[in-house]
Amino acid sequence: MPGVSDKRPLVIAGPCSAESEEQVMTTARQLNEEGIKIFRAGIWKPRTRPNAFEGVGSIGLPWLKKVKEHFGMYTATEVANVKHVYEALKFGVDILWIGARTSANPFAVQEIADTLKGMDIPVLVKNPVNPDIELWIGALERLNNSGIKKLAAIHRGFSVHQTCQFRNDPQWQIPIELRRRIPNLPILVDPSHICGSSELLYEVSQRAMDLDFHGLIIETHCTPEKAWSDAKQQITPAGLKVLLEKLILRHSDVDRQQSKKLEEFRSRIDKCDDELLNILEQRMQVSEEIGEFKKENEITILQTERWDTIVKKRTGMGLKKGLSEEFVSTVFAAIHQESIDHQNKVMNE
Ligand code: PEP
Ligand code: MN
Numbered sequence: 001m002p003g004v005s006d007k008r009p010l011v012i013a014g015p016c017s018a019e020s021e022e023q024v025m026t027t028a029r030q031l032n033e034e035g036i037k038i039f040r041a042g043i044w045k046p047r048t049r050p051n052a053f054e055g056v057g058s059i060g061l062p063w064l065k066k067v068k069e070h071f072g073m074y075t076a077t078e079v080a081n082v083k084h085v086y087e088a089l090k091f092g093v094d095i096l097w098i099g100a101r102t103s104a105n106p107f108a109v110q111e112i113a114d115t116l117k118g119m120d121i122p123v124l125v126k127n128p129v130n131p132d133i134e135l136w137i138g139a140l141e142r143l144n145n146s147g148i149k150k151l152a153a154i155h156r157g158f159s160v161h162q163t164c165q166f167r168n169d170p171q172w173q174i175p176i177e178l179r180r181r182i183p184n185l186p187i188l189v190d191p192s193h194i195c196g197s198s199e200l201l202y203e204v205s206q207r208a209m210d211l212d213f214h215g216l217i218i219e220t221h222c223t224p225e226k227a228w229s230d231a232k233q234q235i236t237p238a239g240l241k242v243l244l245e246k247l248i249l250r251h252s253d254v255d256r257q258q259s260k261k262l263e264e265f266r267s268r269i270d271k272c273d274d275e276l277l278n279i280l281e282q283r284m285q286v287s288e289e290i291g292e293f294k295k296e297n298e299i300t301i302l303q304t305e306r307w308d309t310i311v312k313k314r315t316g317m318g319l320k321k322g323l324s325e326e327f328v329s330t331v332f333a334a335i336h337q338e339s340i341d342h343q344n345k346v347m348n349e
Contacts, residue, residue, distance in 0.1 A: 008249060009208075010188065010215030012076060012095075013240055014040035015222075016230035017053065018060035024067060026222040030237035032071040038095065039064070039073045040217060044084055045229055046101045053228045061091035068092060076124070080108060085115045097124035100156055100193075103139040104128035113146040122150035124188065124217075131158040133174050137181065152186040153178060154217060155208075157194035164326075167196020167233070170204065172211060192219040192233045201235065202243050212252045218243070280335070287339040291346030301343050307336060 013031050018024050018041040028039050041064060045055035064075040076095035079085045080102045088096060096116075102108050103125055116123065123143050128135045136153065143151055155175040157168025175187055189208035191201045205216055221227045224234035235243070254262060294301060311329060318328030 008214060009205075009244075009247070010038075010186070011036055011240075011244065012038040012040050012188065012215065012217040013220040013237070014076075015042075015227065016192075016219045016234060017042045017045050017055055017228055018063055019056065019228050021063045021066070023222060024060070024063040025070070027220060027237065028067040028071055028073060030222060031220060031240070032073055034237055034241045036237075036240075037073055038076055039067050039071075040076045040097075040219075042229070043077045043088070044080060045078075046080060046099055047229075058087050061087060061093070064093060065091050068094070078102075079112060082111055082115045085112055089119075089121070095122045095124065097154065098126060098139065100126045100129045104130060104132075104135060106135075106138060106142070109139045109142050113142040113148070116143070116148055117146045119148070120150070121148070122152065123148050124152045124154050126154040126156050126190070127158065127174070129159045129168075131160070131169075131171050131174055133177055133181075136174075136178060140182070140185070152188060152214070154188045154190050155194075155213070156190035166194050166200070166204075168194050170194050170207075172207070175213070176211065186214040188215040188217050189213050190217045192217070192230070195233055197232045198224070198235050198239070201233075202246060205243060206247055209247055209249055280338075283335065284338065284342045287342040288346045291343035294343065295347045301340055301347065310336070 013036045015023065015027055024041060027041075031039060041060070043055050043060045043064070044057060045053065047054055064077065067073055068075055074094040075092075076097060077088055077093050078099045079088055079096045080099060085096065098109060098112065102112075125136070125139050125143065128139070140151055140153065153175070155170070155178075157166060157170050158174070160169045175189070178185070179187055189204070191204035191208065194204050195201050201218065205218070208216060218240055219230060219234045220237055220240045221231075221234040222236065224231060224236060227234050291301070293299075311332060314332050315325045315328045319325060
């Protein structure tokens with residue numbers, strides 16, 4: 001990846017959308033003054049509803065070229081189809097990214113991968129809008145199979161039906177699992193699209209650093225309040241500078257004494273996990289006994305009122321123990337599903 005050095009975080013910044021030559025050049029100049037090396041700007045914008053601003057299109061590409069020429073920055077833009085790829089390459093765009101709506105579409109990703117076959121260009125793959133790690137890995141594989149060697153992933157959160165404080169729920173366990181599955185793949189975090197508003201950006205960026213992700217892609221605009229897309233989540237280059245300076249970069253390597261202490265903590269965690277699993281095993285045994293009983297007495301597995309009481313009681317108890325309602329209800333939904341499966345197994349034996 002150009003601009004990649006050992007220094008974390010790798011930062012990509014620039015507006016959600018390229019709007020005019022002036023907006024692009026002003027934002028890039030200010031970012032360049034702050035030492036940012038990679039400039040992002042959406043030329044084609046996938047919008048949820050028609051008639052929203054769908055990007056300036058190819059007329060914006062010479063502006064990106066100008067950013068390269070004037071400031072020596074690398075440029076990055078989103079491509080969603082073959083035409084976008086050809087146009088972006090024609091204007092010397094250095095880095096391409098595949099947006100969240102596109103990486104959810106294997107046909108589109110395959111077409112882009114075929115077009116890029118054997119080319120030496122970095123490609124960043126955003127997670128698909130839905131929380132499906134296999135789909136994300138699948139998109140990365142399609143590009144990898146086309147010989148794209150400079151690959152990285154962007155975690156931009158997931159669209160979920162429940163309301164949460166974020167525009168796109170981070171579900172950190174998914175990018176963490178991606179790193180476990182593909183350890184050498186750089187993963188950047190996109191706090192802008194996770195947050196949906198500028199207030200939470202610092203917190204999410206700090207979290208990304210504490211989870212040891214490689215970099216950040218942050219939407220930055222010379223006049224955010226006037227932005228034609230994603231106005232609420234964009235910050236000024238000066239705001240970006242403040243955010244980056246405030247970040248605390250903790251290191252992931254530990255000395256011998258720290259490592260001994262960590263081992264102690266980890267063995268306590270292992271013990272807790274052992275106990276948790278034993279308790280779950282016991283709980284499932286009880287479920288199977290209930291299953292036997294219901295089978296003999298021809299009672300249905302699911303009694304909705306009982307389930308409703310469990311959820312309410314457990315989330316209440318959890319809150320008293322400092323566990324969030326969301327966490328407790330997710331855990332109990334999974335436990336409940338497993339119990340039903342165990343009962344079901346017994347009833348159909
Ligand atoms: C973007 O980066 O401007 C964008 C459209 O992002 P996403 O694909 O993550 O929604
Ligand atoms: Mn955007």
